[in-house]
Amino acid sequence: xxxxxxIQTKYLIQGITGKEGRRAAxxxxxxxxxxxxxxxxxxxxxxxxxxxxxxxxxxxxxAHPDTTVSSIYVPPKFxxxxxxxxxxxxxxxxxxxxxxxPTRDSVDLLELxxxxxxxxxxxxxxGVVTTGTALGSLGGGVFENFLFPKANSPGVALIxxxxxxxxxxxxxxTAAQIPQTIVAGIGGDRVIGTTFADVLPELEAxxxxxxxxxxxEIGGSAEEDLATALKSRHFTKPVIAYISGIFAExxxxxxxxxxxxxxxxxxxxxxxSKIDALSAVGVHLAQNxxxxxxxxxxxxxx
Amino acid sequence: xxxxxxxxxxxxxxxxxxxxxGVLLTKEDLSTSMAVPFSYPVVLKAQVLHGNRGLSGxxxxxxxxxxxxxKAAQLFAKSDAYGNPIDELLIEEKCExxxxxxxxxxxxxxxxxxxCRYSSEGGAGMDERGSTLQEIPLSVVTGPTVFEANPKFLPxxxxxxxxxxxxxxxxxxxxxxxxxxxGYVCLDAKxxxxxxxRFRHPEWNASRLVRAAGEKRRTPLEQAALAISRQDERGVxxxxxxxxxxxxxxxxxxxxGASALxxxxxxxxxxxxxxxxxxxxxxxxxxxxxxxELVLSIQTLEALYVVGSNAxxxxxxxxxxxxxxxxxxxxxxxxxxxIIRRGGPRWEEAFEMVRTRLDPTRFAxxxxxxxxxxxxxxxxxxxxxxxxxxxxxxxx
Numbered sequence: 001x002x003x004x005x006x007i008q009t010k011y012l013i014q015g016i017t018g019k020e021g022r023r024a025a026x027x028x029x030x031x032x033x034x035x036x037x038x039x040x041x042x043x044x045x046x047x048x049x050x051x052x053x054x055x056x057x058x059x060x061x062x063a064h065p066d067t068t069v070s071s072i073y074v075p076p077k078f079x080x081x082x083x084x085x086x087x088x089x090x091x092x093x094x095x096x097x098x099x100x101x102p103t104r105d106s107v108d109l110l111e112l113x114x115x116x117x118x119x120x121x122x123x124x125x126x127g128v129v130t131t132g133t134a135l136g137s138l139g140g141g142v143f144e145n146f147l148f149p150k151a152n153s154p155g156v157a158l159i160x161x162x163x164x165x166x167x168x169x170x171x172x173x174t175a176a177q178i179p180q181t182i183v184a185g186i187g188g189d190r191v192i193g194t195t196f197a198d199v200l201p202e203l204e205a206x207x208x209x210x211x212x213x214x215x216x217e218i219g220g221s222a223e224e225d226l227a228t229a230l231k232s233r234h235f236t237k238p239v240i241a242y243i244s245g246i247f248a249e250x251x252x253x254x255x256x257x258x259x260x261x262x263x264x265x266x267x268x269x270x271x272x273s274k275i276d277a278l279s280a281v282g283v284h285l286a287q288n289x290x291x292x293x294x295x296x297x298x299x300x301x302x
Numbered sequence: 303x304x305x306x307x308x309x310x311x312x313x314x315x316x317x318x319x320x321x322x323x324g325v326l327l328t329k330e331d332l333s334t335s336m337a338v339p340f341s342y343p344v345v346l347k348a349q350v351l352h353g354n355r356g357l358s359g360x361x362x363x364x365x366x367x368x369x370x371x372x373k374a375a376q377l378f379a380k381s382d383a384y385g386n387p388i389d390e391l392l393i394e395e396k397c398e399x400x401x402x403x404x405x406x407x408x409x410x411x412x413x414x415x416x417x418c419r420y421s422s423e424g425g426a427g428m429d430e431r432g433s434t435l436q437e438i439p440l441s442v443v444t445g446p447t448v449f450e451a452n453p454k455f456l457p458x459x460x461x462x463x464x465x466x467x468x469x470x471x472x473x474x475x476x477x478x479x480x481x482x483x484x485g486y487v488c489l490d491a492k493x494x495x496x497x498x499x500r501f502r503h504p505e506w507n508a509s510r511l512v513r514a515a516g517e518k519r520r521t522p523l524e525q526a527a528l529a530i531s532r533q534d535e536r537g538v539x540x541x542x543x544x545x546x547x548x549x550x551x552x553x554x555x556x557x558x559g560a561s562a563l564x565x566x567x568x569x570x571x572x573x574x575x576x577x578x579x580x581x582x583x584x585x586x587x588x589x590x591x592x593x594x595e596l597v598l599s600i601q602t603l604e605a606l607y608v609v610g611s612n613a614x615x616x617x618x619x620x621x622x623x624x625x626x627x628x629x630x631x632x633x634x635x636x637x638x639x640x641i642i643r644r645g646g647p648r649w650e651e652a653f654e655m656v657r658t659r660l661d662p663t664r665f666a667x668x669x670x671x672x673x674x675x676x677x678x679x680x681x682x683x684x685x686x687x688x689x690x691x692x693x694x695x696x697x698x
Contacts, residue, residue, distance in 0.1 A: 020584070020615060043537060075535055077501040099538070099583055102470055102499035103409050110414055123648045126614050140614040141648045145672075162559025164582075164611025168645075171672060185614075188558050190472075191414045217562055220411040247565030247578070251544060253352070253383065254304065254516030257578075259558035260498065261411065269411075289563065290675050 002157065002182040002202050002209070003121070003194075007132030010067045012037040012060050012091075014074060014082045016048045016269040020072035020097070020137070028071070032136025036064040057089040071085040071095040071127070071136050079123065080105040087118050095131050095136050096122035096193070099260065106191045113193065120193025120227060124259065126163025126185035129170075138185055139167060147174040148247035149208055154302050155179035159196055161188040161213035161222065161259065163242060169215060169242075169289050176293045178302055182237045188217065188259025195222045197229035204235055211238045211300045213292055218245035219269045227277035238299040242286045243280050245271035303495045303506070304517065306349040306559055310393045310493040314476075316464045320487045324394035336371050340395040346373050350389040352517040353492070356426055358383060359529065363396065384518045385415035390631075397487055402478030403452075404428055404435070405459065407466045416440045416466075418459060420451045424478035441466060448541070455479075458486050458561050470499035521545050523596065527579055530592045537585030537616070539593045542578070549576030551683070552597040554590075554625065556610025556644070560676055564609040567680045576600045576603050584616040587624040594628025605639035605687055612672045613646025622652040626659050637666040637693060639686035643679045645672020 011028065015021040016038025026049050028035050030183040035051050037060035044055035054060040061067055070086040072079060073294050076098045083094050087109075094113070101123040113120045121128070123287035127136015131148040139145055145167060156178060160166035163185030170183045186194050196214050212235075216223040223243060230239065249271060256262055275285055284294045284299065298300075311321045323340040326349075331551055338344060348360035355361050362377060364370040370393065388437035404424035410417045421434040428435075436451045445463045449456040458479065464519055466474045472493040478486040485596050500506055518542070520528065527540030529652065551568060561580050577597055581590055608625055610616075622644065629640065642656065653669045660667050666689065668682050 021617060025626055076498065100498040102502075103472060104442050104467065104470055104496070104499065107409065107414065107416060111441060111443055137615040145612065160559065162557060162562075162611070163614055164557030165559030165563070167614055168560065168611040168676065170620075171645075172675070175673065190411055191409055195414075202333075215559060217559065225412050244559065244562035244566055247569050248562060250569070250592070252516050252518040254494075254546075255518070255542070256516075257542065257558070257562065262558060262562070288567075288675075288677050290677070 002130055002206055003128055003184065003199070005069070005128060005133050005135060007131055009069055009133055010034045010036050010064065011069045011135065012039060012057070012064070012067050013051070014039045014057065014070055014072045014086060016040055016044045016051060016053055016073065017046065018073055022048055024071060024137050025051055025072055027137060027139070028134050030077045030141050031129060031139070031143055032132045032134060033134050033169060036067050057086045057091065061089055067091070068134060069093045069095065071097070073097060076100040080109060083109050084112060087112050087116050091118065093119045093121065095125060095127060096120065097125060097127065097136055099124045101189065103190050106112040106189060110191070110193060122193060124187035124189045125192070126166065128182065128184040138163060138183065145171045146175070147173055147179045149179035151183060153179065153208065154300070155181040155208055156208045156211045156213055156296060156300065156302070157181050157209045158183045158213045159199060160185055161217055162215060165215045167277070169213065169292060172289060172293055177291065178296060188191060188261050190220060190261040196226040197222070200229055200233055200235050204237065205232070209237065210302065211296060212241065213296070214239065214241045216241060216243045216274060217259065217262050218248045218271050218274070219256070219259070221269060223274035224277045227281045227283070230281045230283070239283045240286055240292055240295045240299070241283050242289055242292055243271055243274050303497055304351045305493045305495065306351065306390065307347060307491055308349055308390065310491040311488065313465055313469060314488050314491055317461045319461050319465070320485050321677055322394040322397045322489065324392055327391040328389060328392050331563065332374055332378060332503070333371070333616055336367055337376070338370070338393055342366055343396045343398050344370060345394050346370070346377055347392045347394070348377050348380065348382070349386045349392055352383050352389065360388070362374060386519050388628070390633050395689070397480055397482060397489060398479030399482045399487070399489070400635065401481045402489070403455070403481065404477045405455065405462060405479055406473065406475035406477070407440070407462055407471070408473040410437070413439060416442050418446070422452065430479060455486070463468060469515055470502060471498050472496045516548050527593060527596055530589055530596065533589060536578065536588065537583035537589070539581035539585040539589040540596070542580055544578045546575055546577060549574040550602055550604040551575045552600060552603045552606045554594060554597060554606065554608045555580045556613065556616065559587060560609065560611035567677045571680050571684065573680070573683065577646045581621065582616060585621065587620045587627070590621045590624025591627040591631070593691070595631055598628060598632040598634060598657055603634070604690065605641065605683060607675065607679070607683055608640070608642040610644050611676065613644070617648055618644050618646045619648035619652040619655060622656060626656055629660065629665060635664045635689060637663065639666045639668070639690050640654070640681060641668045641670070641683045641686055643670040643674060
């Protein structure tokens with residue numbers, strides 16, 4: 001079980017009556033997710049895509065006490081309020097898809113999440129697809145792009161900052177008949193709730209996962225932190241990484257490229273520093289996404 | 303959004319932080335008989351958005367009114383590191399200090415928290431004294447109650463914290479804080495505000511918002527793109543836009559990851575982008591149309607390159623309709639090459655729409671679906687460019 005998500009996981013969607021929330025409700029259910037409730041203040045009593053809507057997370061949890069995950073589909077300016085409500089009501093994993101959430105709000109939420117022993121995925125996380133369930137919008141309701149391993153069969157985990165790249169590389173793996181135990185877009189903001197390093201213990205413990213593929217980009221320190229964690233936590237499975245950013249590094253200082261966190265700043269967070277850090281701990285670097293498949297075939301038997 | 307030193311100090315003053323007496327001088331104010339409401343010597347500092355001003359000759363000193371006029375004229379004749387003219391100078395009373403310290407607040411992406419950086423050896427050249435910096439994590443919810451690095455600075459750090467939080471800064475750096483007989487004086491200040499928090503700050507007026515991208519000023523085209531993106535809150539379309547004069551490939555990318563991949567590919571193949579811009583997060587058809595028109599207004603174009611990963615929630619039909627609307631409204635013709643690589647919700651319907659609406663005698667369209675690797679678009683783009691050159695030769 002990865003990200004604590006399984007076929008048994010029960011979800012609610014905050015902002016379910018909005019355009020994106022409604023689509024997510026459809027797609028998550030198509031992906032096998034048990035979406036038990038929606039929350040939209042002022043819309044209590046409505047039903048969206050077969051899902052009952054409540055005015056607050058507390059009311060939704062009262063009616064559906066087994067719900068552990070909230071996928072949050074509200075505009076960036078309401079994210080902090082909605083996520084705080086969810087964590088305080090007892091949700092153990094909040095998923096935030098919105099981009100452009102102020103860093104102060106994300107850090108504020110992380111302080112709360114730590115205090116309450118909860119988890120946060122995102123902001124700017126497209127979501128997760130894993131055997132039998134789906135969180136968020138990854139795949140957009142089209143699940144043919146993903147290939148899940150059969151019971152007790154091997155697969156690889158694919159974790160990407162960019163949601164589009166998660167989807168795109170999953171398609172490449174599927175075309176090459178490489179099953180995926182989990183595909184996740186963790187977000188490209190400066191500060192995110194779940195980073196590459198955070199998922200290592202679960203991936204190490206998961207017997208079906210035989211290798212890890214990560215898609216990184218310039219800016220921040222998630223890739224360097226992964227390198228440190230791979231070493232200190234004795235991660236035993238092969239890791240393949242693709243890091244973009246040749247163009248981004250031609251831009252003037254302080255400019256974010258593509259994602260809010262993708263900023264070149266002096267010698268910190270550059271493509272070279274990430275590639276050097278990862279190579280030094282034995283990570284296989286792919287020069288382009290297609291090479292990921294070739295590298296995988298070399299290092300794992302699937 | 304980076305603020306100039308003058309703007310940053312105005313914020314600091316509202317938190318009762320001390321700054322030297324100073325006035326802002328614009329080119330129009332420049333005259334031979336300038337008077338400042340404080341005593342000489344004074345320091346003249348060009349209000350540019352990048353660091354290392356001292357080394358770039360953008361900070362000068364004057365001992366008299368005559369010298370002030372002369373030095374001001376010298377600075378106004380210079381340009382900043384990006385070639386932009388100098389529009390404003392901050393003239394300040396020269397401040398004597400006993401020692402100088404470095405204090406900044408910012409986010410640490412590794413710790414994922416707010417941190418205060420402190421050094422007892424502040425001043426120019428901090429890059430070389432990185433080892434003297436202490437890093438102290440702070441909460442964004444409750445202000446600092448202790449400052450073990452140097453307890454006498456706690457009241458100052460509290461005020462800096464408040465200024466940082468209330469203004470939604472990403473960085474608030476005071477270097478140096480001068481330790482003087484009259485207290486701690488913020489001699490230089492750098493503040494970067496976070497654009498994403500603008501909904502909390504009606505006081506950030508629009509002109510200031512569009513002024514700069516990082517340390518560089520936005521060009522008129524880059525400003526226009528930002529205005530398109532910010533018409534409404536649904537998705538982004540032109541939020542980032544970089545213009546590369548003389549380039550030939552008009553770029554409309556989607557999704558941060560694929561954008562990076564495609565741009566890396568262009569450069570590796572020796573192609574010259576005329577711009578980079580991105581739309582994502584399911585923006586409206588109209589926003590995409592306007593952004594497309596803006597890209598197509600670049601006169602040096604030889605092709606339009608629309609590239610994105612397999613979207614999860616961006617409606618490909620709606621957004622590509624915007625691209626087609628933009629193409630039809632443009633002046634481009636004679637089999638102008640258009641390369642489109644997209645996948646995601648309604649992509650097949652979208653491709654059919656493109657085929658139907660774009661006349662093949664006017665636009666040479668290459669449509670690549672979700673199974674085509676992003677980097678395979680580059681050879682397709684090259685082929686289209688060669689074809690276009692051949693057909694233009696024939697026409698001549």
